[in-house]
Amino acid sequence: MTIEEKLQHFYDTSVAEAQTEAENTLEAHKKSLEEMLEKHKESRKMDAEAQIKAETENATREVNKALSAEQLTLRRDWTAKQNELRNELFVEVKNHLEDFMENPEYQDYLCTRIQKAREFAGNDEIFIYLSAEDTALQRSIVAKTGFTVEISDEPFMGGIKATIPAKNILIDNSFLSAYEKLKKEFKFDGGLSHE
Numbered sequence: 001m002t003i004e005e006k007l008q009h010f011y012d013t014s015v016a017e018a019q020t021e022a023e024n025t026l027e028a029h030k031k032s033l034e035e036m037l038e039k040h041k042e043s044r045k046m047d048a049e050a051q052i053k054a055e056t057e058n059a060t061r062e063v064n065k066a067l068s069a070e071q072l073t074l075r076r077d078w079t080a081k082q083n084e085l086r087n088e089l090f091v092e093v094k095n096h097l098e099d100f101m102e103n104p105e106y107q108d109y110l111c112t113r114i115q116k117a118r119e120f121a122g123n124d125e126i127f128i129y130l131s132a133e134d135t136a137l138q139r140s141i142v143a144k145t146g147f148t149v150e151i152s153d154e155p156f157m158g159g160i161k162a163t164i165p166a167k168n169i170l171i172d173n174s175f176l177s178a179y180e181k182l183k184k185e186f187k188f189d190g191g192l193s194h195e
Contacts, residue, residue, distance in 0.1 A: 013133065029117050082188050090183050094157075101158050107137060110160060113173045114145050117162040120171065128162045131155050131174065 001009070098108055114128055129152040130138060141149055152161060156174035163170055 029105050044186075048139055075142050086183075086186060089186075091177070093179065093182075097158065097179070101133070106158070107140060110134070110137070110141055112154045113146050114141070114147060114149065114162075117160065117171050117173075118147060121162075121164050124166045126161055130157050130160060131176075133158055 025176050043095040045194065050176065100109075110130070117128055118126060128149045130149050131152055132155040134141075135151050137150060138149060149160075155176075157179060159174040159176075159178070161170065161174055
């Protein structure tokens, strides 16, 4: 082989080796870039999922907050409506009591209560009181029961009160006590009755 052929062979071999090395370097670099691209895609996907999760949780919190505020408003409105209805109901109850006190049956009711209180006292001394509202009925009640009744210093919406001092007992059959107890204990059960 001549020098020129040797040089040509050396040149061809060097170029082939350089080309192979360049292809290998290019392939390695391409593979490295593809791996970086996959990692970047995975990272972006994870970031997007994390952002979606955070936004979903935030939206859920906002919905729950709005729902809680609406429930509170509904409860307040419900309570206000119940109070309004309770007040209307007890105004009506009081009106019925006042109507009952205008009827002759009311005197019979008072006489029955006085008789039961006297029976309860037995032989013990008993003092029976009418409410100040019933002052006009005092004589009639005394005539019907044959028992002296007094007018209380404190009005109690009707009914009677009685004391048995020997046993330190107060009999409270006043409308005011029953009315206040009923008003205090009254509850709306809610719901509908299905028949």
